[in-house]
Amino acid sequence: MNRDLLGRHRAVLPDWLALYYDDPIEITHGEGRHVWDADGNRYLDFFGGILTTMTAHALPEVTxxxxxxxxxxxxxxxxxxxxxxxxxxxxxxxxxxxxxxxxxxxxxxxxxxxxxxxxxxxxxxxxxxxxxxxxxxxxxxxxxxxxxxxxxxxxxxxxxxxxxxxxxxxxxxxxxxxxxxxxxxxxxxxxxxxxxxxxxxxxxxxxxxxxxxxxxxxxxxxxxxxxxxxxxxxxxxxxxxxxxxxxxxxxxxxxxxxxxxxxxxxxxxxxxxxxxxxxxxxxxxxxxxxxxxxxxxxxxxxxxxxxxxxxxxxxxxxxxHDLQGNARRVGGLLIERLRSVAAQVPAVREVRGRGLMIGVELARPGTGEADPAAAAAVLEAARSDGLLLGKGGGHDTSALRVAPPMSLTVAEAEEGAAILERALLSLNE
Incomplete structure (x- = not known):
């Protein structure tokens, strides 16, 4: 199904219209901090449609x-x-x-x-x-x-x-x-x-x-x-x-x-x-x-x-619902968790950000040179494990962008951090 849609996409839309992943996914529906693709796979969404789904997917009050x-x-x-x-x-x-x-x-x-x-x-x-x-x-x-x-x-x-x-x-x-x-x-x-x-x-x-x-x-x-x-x-x-x-x-x-x-x-x-x-x-x-x-x-x-x-x-x-306060509390826990992971991964140059707006910059160990291939690999590994992230950076998109909906719970933050930890540790292999 995705391959057919991808072919149709490429036939009628501009070549410069970027798509994530080697095998792009079609997101069909969402609820809370999760989305599902056309094949029924469930993902924890840590990018929110590029920071646009701010509160939650299918928030009843908004719908x-x-x-x-x-x-x-x-x-x-x-x-x-x-x-x-x-x-x-x-x-x-x-x-x-x-x-x-x-x-x-x-x-x-x-x-x-x-x-x-x-x-x-x-x-x-x-x-x-x-x-x-x-x-x-x-x-x-x-x-x-x-x-x-x-x-x-x-x-x-x-x-x-x-x-x-x-x-x-x-x-x-x-x-x-x-x-x-x-x-x-x-x-x-x-x-x-x-x-x-x-x-x-x-x-x-x-x-x-x-x-x-x-x-x-x-x-x-x-x-x-x-x-x-x-x-x-x-x-x-x-x-x-x-x-x-x-x-x-x-x-x-x-x-x-x-x-x-x-x-x-x-x-x-x-x-x-x-x-x-x-x-x-x-x-x-x-x-x-x-x-x-x-x-x-x-x-x-x-x-x-x-x-x-x-x-x-x-x-x-x-x-x-004081989502600003939630972003401060849960985001603070998440960034500290990711910094503890980064200490184990030489390819992580920096974990930065505030609230629920966190960047994880990857670089070639010992050089500080941007490593967009590593960022792409982590993006793919996280997706295959059920987590959607973003990418960015002024140095060849070598930074991962973490920006979940602001209603993220502590349990979901830990779940996402564990998936991202496994994806980052795979760079050590």
């Missing part, structure tokens, strides 16, 4: 809200008043930390980042953008143009002038041997030097934890230090919270809060988990920034009634 809304109306566009969209915008504005916040809904994180770039460049009258090395912000023409990860940037053409800044990766690069304070100071000095060689940029866009980059992050406070330098020049700070938002990092509701410094970002983008699988993205910004456009606009599919119903139910469940 009920979607079903009930579908029975009333699915879509009308933003040309008409839309109560679920207003309800969700009010709730997101309240939890955003941004004063006088305005919210615009999109269908994806790519579109959210695209909108943030439009707002920033219009507000600042500049098409120069600062981005982080090893970053990823989506697959649109403008988002690819600010992506600092060569594996996900198929063209150098761009409507923007992009300048890349040090700091997104703590354990590689010219400042890796410095302590956290010295690392931050060196990155700030590099930013100041860079700004001395260019016209004032519109904004810095940065993921608090780099997702596709392999769950790398700078020391806490780095972006606050950047903000001080940027604010002196009127440069905006865009926090790309597509993967880090809604409490996934455990310690904070938003990833930017680890870098709060003198206040929240000027613009926050979000997507993925808020819809728990429904297509929801968006932008939060201060009113003077959001309202800077001097032409009309609409969104045909952003903020549809059915996706907003899902977002409302999902956000309510997350807050009422």
């Amino acid at each position: 009920k809200a979607v079903s009930e809304q579908a029975g009333r109306i699915v879509h009308s566009s933003t040309l008409y008043l839309n109560r679920p969209m207003v309800d969700l915008a009010e709730r997101i504005a309240r939890v955003s930390g941004i004063p006088d916040a305005r919210v615009f809904f999109t269908t994806s994180g790519t579109e959210a980042n695209d909108t943030a770039l439009l707002l920033a460049t219009t507000h600042r009258r500049s098409n120069t953008v600062l981005a982080m090395r090893n970053s990823y912000h989506g697959r649109s023409f403008s988002a690819v143009g600010i992506t600092g990860n060569r594996g996900w940037s198929p063209t150098s053409l761009s409507p923007l002038q992009t300048l890349y800044v040090h700091g997104g990766v703590r354990s590689r690069g010219p400042f890796a041997d410095l302590d956290d304070d010295a690392f931050t100071a060196a990155c700030v000095a590099d930013l100041e030097d860079l700004l001395g060689h260019t016209r004032a940029p519109a904004a810095l866009i940065a993921e608090p934890v780099q997702g596709v980059g392999g769950f790398t992050s700078p020391p806490d406070g780095l972006y606050a230090a950047f903000r001080e330098v940027l604010a002196e020049r009127g440069v905006l700070w865009i926090a790309d919270e597509v993967q880090t938002g809604w409490g996934r990092t455990g310690d904070h509701f938003w990833g930017w809060q680890a870098h709060a410094g003198n206040g929240p970002p000027d613009i926050v983008t979000f997507a993925k988990g808020i819809g728990n699988g429904m297509s929801v993205g968006g932008v939060i910004a201060r009113s003077e920034i959001m309202n800077c456009l001097d032409s009309q606009s609409i969104s045909t599919f952003g903020g549809t009634q059915i996706t907003m119903a899902a977002g409302l139910a999902n956000l309510a469940y997350l807050l009422e």
